[in-house]
Amino acid sequence: MQAIAAGLSFVGRRLIQAALVMLAILIIAFAVKNALGDPLREILGEAVPEAQREELRRELGLDAPWPVQLARYLGGAVTGDLGTSTIYKRPTLEVILAKFPASFELVLGASLIVLLFSVPAGVYCAVRPRARGARLILSLSAFGISIPVFLTGIFLITLFSVWLGWFPAFGRGETVRLGFWETGLLTADGLKHLILPALTLSSIMLPLFIRLVRGAMLDELGHDYVRTARAKGASHLRVWLAHALRNALLPLVAVGGLQVGTLIAYTLLTETVFQWPGMGFLFLEAVTRADIPLITTYLVFVGLLFVITNTIVDIVSLMLDPRISLEGAQ
Amino acid sequence: MSAAAVRTPLRALLGFAAGRPGAALAAIALGVIGLAAAFAPLIAPQNPFDLMSFDLLDAGLPPAWLEGSDPRFLLGTDAQGRDLFSAILYGTRISLIVGLLAVAIQAAIGIPLGLVAAYRGGSVDTAVTRAADIQLSLSTLMMAIIALALFRAGLGGDILSRYAVPLLVVVIGVAEWPYFARTARAAAQVEAAKDYVRAARALGSSGLAIVSRHILPNILSPLIVLATTQVAGAIMAEAALSFLGLGMPVTKPSLGTLIRSGYDLMFAGAWWVTVLPGLVLIAVLISVNVLGDALRDLLDPRRSSR
Numbered sequence: 001m002q003a004i005a006a007g008l009s010f011v012g013r014r015l016i017q018a019a020l021v022m023l024a025i026l027i028i029a030f031a032v033k034n035a036l037g038d039p040l041r042e043i044l045g046e047a048v049p050e051a052q053r054e055e056l057r058r059e060l061g062l063d064a065p066w067p068v069q070l071a072r073y074l075g076g077a078v079t080g081d082l083g084t085s086t087i088y089k090r091p092t093l094e095v096i097l098a099k100f101p102a103s104f105e106l107v108l109g110a111s112l113i114v115l116l117f118s119v120p121a122g123v124y125c126a127v128r129p130r131a132r133g134a135r136l137i138l139s140l141s142a143f144g145i146s147i148p149v150f151l152t153g154i155f156l157i158t159l160f161s162v163w164l165g166w167f168p169a170f171g172r173g174e175t176v177r178l179g180f181w182e183t184g185l186l187t188a189d190g191l192k193h194l195i196l197p198a199l200t201l202s203s204i205m206l207p208l209f210i211r212l213v214r215g216a217m218l219d220e221l222g223h224d225y226v227r228t229a230r231a232k233g234a235s236h237l238r239v240w241l242a243h244a245l246r247n248a249l250l251p252l253v254a255v256g257g258l259q260v261g262t263l264i265a266y267t268l269l270t271e272t273v274f275q276w277p278g279m280g281f282l283f284l285e286a287v288t289r290a291d292i293p294l295i296t297t298y299l300v301f302v303g304l305l306f307v308i309t310n311t312i313v314d315i316v317s318l319m320l321d322p323r324i325s326l327e328g329a330q
Numbered sequence: 331m332s333a334a335a336v337r338t339p340l341r342a343l344l345g346f347a348a349g350r351p352g353a354a355l356a357a358i359a360l361g362v363i364g365l366a367a368a369f370a371p372l373i374a375p376q377n378p379f380d381l382m383s384f385d386l387l388d389a390g391l392p393p394a395w396l397e398g399s400d401p402r403f404l405l406g407t408d409a410q411g412r413d414l415f416s417a418i419l420y421g422t423r424i425s426l427i428v429g430l431l432a433v434a435i436q437a438a439i440g441i442p443l444g445l446v447a448a449y450r451g452g453s454v455d456t457a458v459t460r461a462a463d464i465q466l467s468l469s470t471l472m473m474a475i476i477a478l479a480l481f482r483a484g485l486g487g488d489i490l491s492r493y494a495v496p497l498l499v500v501v502i503g504v505a506e507w508p509y510f511a512r513t514a515r516a517a518a519q520v521e522a523a524k525d526y527v528r529a530a531r532a533l534g535s536s537g538l539a540i541v542s543r544h545i546l547p548n549i550l551s552p553l554i555v556l557a558t559t560q561v562a563g564a565i566m567a568e569a570a571l572s573f574l575g576l577g578m579p580v581t582k583p584s585l586g587t588l589i590r591s592g593y594d595l596m597f598a599g600a601w602w603v604t605v606l607p608g609l610v611l612i613a614v615l616i617s618v619n620v621l622g623d624a625l626r627d628l629l630d631p632r633r634s635s636r
Contacts, residue, residue, distance in 0.1 A: 032480060035484070036480065036483055036484040142619070142623075143616065145619075146562070146612065146615040146616045146619050147612055147615070148566050148569055148570060148573075148611065148612075148615070149570075150569075150570065150573050150589070151589065151608045151611065151612065154589070154593065154596070154604055154605070154608060155605075155608070157596070158596065158601055158604075158605065162596065162597065162599075162601065169597070259469075260469075261467075261468055261469025261471075261472045261473075262469040262471060262472070264469070264472055265469050265471040265472040265475060265570075266471075268475065268574070269570055269573065269574065272573070272574055273593075283479070284479075284574060284575065286483075287479040287482055287483050287576070288482075288487075288575065290483045290486075291483075292483060295479065295480070295483055299476065302472075306468075310467075
């Protein structure tokens with residue numbers, strides 16, 4: 001009972017912390033927007049007399065002192081209003097949310113590939129460290145980590161699109177609308193378009209996760225409980241998978257979850273190579289065309305993703321490992 | 331006698347190289363690339379920054395070993411008729427300069443902070459460690475992308491192009507100081523507990539003298555190893571930023587810019603404009619990483635078992 005209460009208080013404090021971080025991100029976004037963007041120029045263009053500008057400025061409430069404007073911005077943020085894109089003339093959040101499914105499905109595809117390969121490869125390298133296969137996997141992953149993700153993409157396109165013509169080189173292909181979610185996962189064409197970008201994105205995460213799984217497994221295999229399990233007659237496979245791997249997943253969730261920022265950066269690079277119409281591609285378009293409201297909304301959105309994943313990782317770690325609550329919540 | 335003395339370290343080095351042919355190969359590759367980049371103005375047949383010297387009629391020529399090539403252009407030309415060999419030499423130069431300077435900034439910020447944290451301890455230590463943790467939890471590449479994107483959106487592409495080198499150096503340099511701070515702190519804590527440091531303190535040496543004259547020279551090995559891998563990371567970050575159009579401009583291309591500007595030509599069949607600079611970039615990155623691993627084994631034998 002006490003443990004549950006301690007756990008709940010931990011979750012509560014973690015949520016308050018997350019809200020505070022979001023508040024800080026919003027204040028930074030507001031400062032950036034104020035420093036870089038002139039909403040009047042966005043609405044009127046350059047060739048409008050000063051008197052008319054003054055009038056509109058007063059009408060829009062832009063002459064208010066900055067704390068009032070900040071309060072307005074925060075108030076808008078709570079209701080999902082973060083400004084209007086100057087390129088698309090639509091609410092920025094709407095523009096970004098429309099691109100979110102593309103990025104999400106790319107990351108999903110890459111994560112599946114990473115999970116499918118990194119766990120078996122990492123476990124194998126940990127339990128058979130001297131095997132030739134394990135050494136090969138480790139040197140290949142050291143090699144892979146040296147190749148920038150955009151070059152992997154370019155090489156894959158050169159080979160499979162330009163020379164062999166097996167897979168399309170850019171775009172999402174045919175998509176299907178499910179409510180607000182535009183998915184490419186339900187058509188053969190969409191899946192075909194996903195393969196190369198997902199492979200590219202996974203190529204940079206795979207070496208990292210193989211090393212992570214291997215390291216976590218090696219740590220677990222050194223513990224006494226592994227020897228005990230062996231002694232009571234459990235098979236090798238059972239000890240590796242049911243005992244050691246299960247415990248190794250905890251540090252994996254914690255460290256893997258902290259890679260969100262890196263993942264977003266690599267997704268941005270992959271989207272650029274494949275002209276994948278996701279959030280990163282949109283962000284770079286906003287940067288080249290100086291769409292300040294869209295840029296700041298992207299920052300807030302990425303910050304939100306970052307805060308949500310970190311909070312979830314912390315709470316999941318708590319559920320997987322009850323020891324954390326006893327130390328943290330007192 | 332003296333000849334033998336000279337030969338011994340050389341022989342030791344050769345022995346080490348023979349034991350690690352990969353590292354020896356990496357060192358040679360990096361030496362060749364480094365020299366070629368350093369003497370680019372002497373080697374390059376054309377100044378790739380001088381837009382007036384290109385002829386659009388030469389655009390998109392293939393490398394010398396392919397059909398339709400021109401003997402004047404060893405590795406072919408890009409979309410503007412720029413000699414690719416010259417562009418790669420100068421581009422490598424820019425990539426290496428940005429990488430080395432950025433790591434110098436990382437070290438200049440991180441090492442003093444790490445040393446102070448280790449030597450002072452207490453609240454100073456907590457503040458430095460916490461700041462390092464927070465900064466590393468935000469992805470450094472993402473922070474660099476955001477910083478340069480805001481510069482570009484706020485100041486315009488022209489100003490960004492003009493100050494691209496210092497901006498890249500500062501952004502990549504500031505983003506990754508925590509690695510140096512952590513390594514310096516951990517190593518300095520071990521040293522600070524040793525007898526010779528306590529003896530120096532008992533003799534009345536000042537804190538600054540102890541840290542700079544006694545502790546720093548003894549923790550150089552892990553810092554050198556770290557610096558090597560950080561150079562690879564900084565070169566990769568520069569290439570990524572330039573590829574996104576947030577780094578070096580097309581008029582002054584680094585390897586990343588060359589890869590990006592050649593990318594449009596790839597679907598027209600001119601793969602070499604992208605692939606050749608890409609191969610040079612990979613050669614640099616792999617050489618630096620392999621060399622870093624070898625240095626770790628050489629300088630820091632305790633960790634070599636990993």
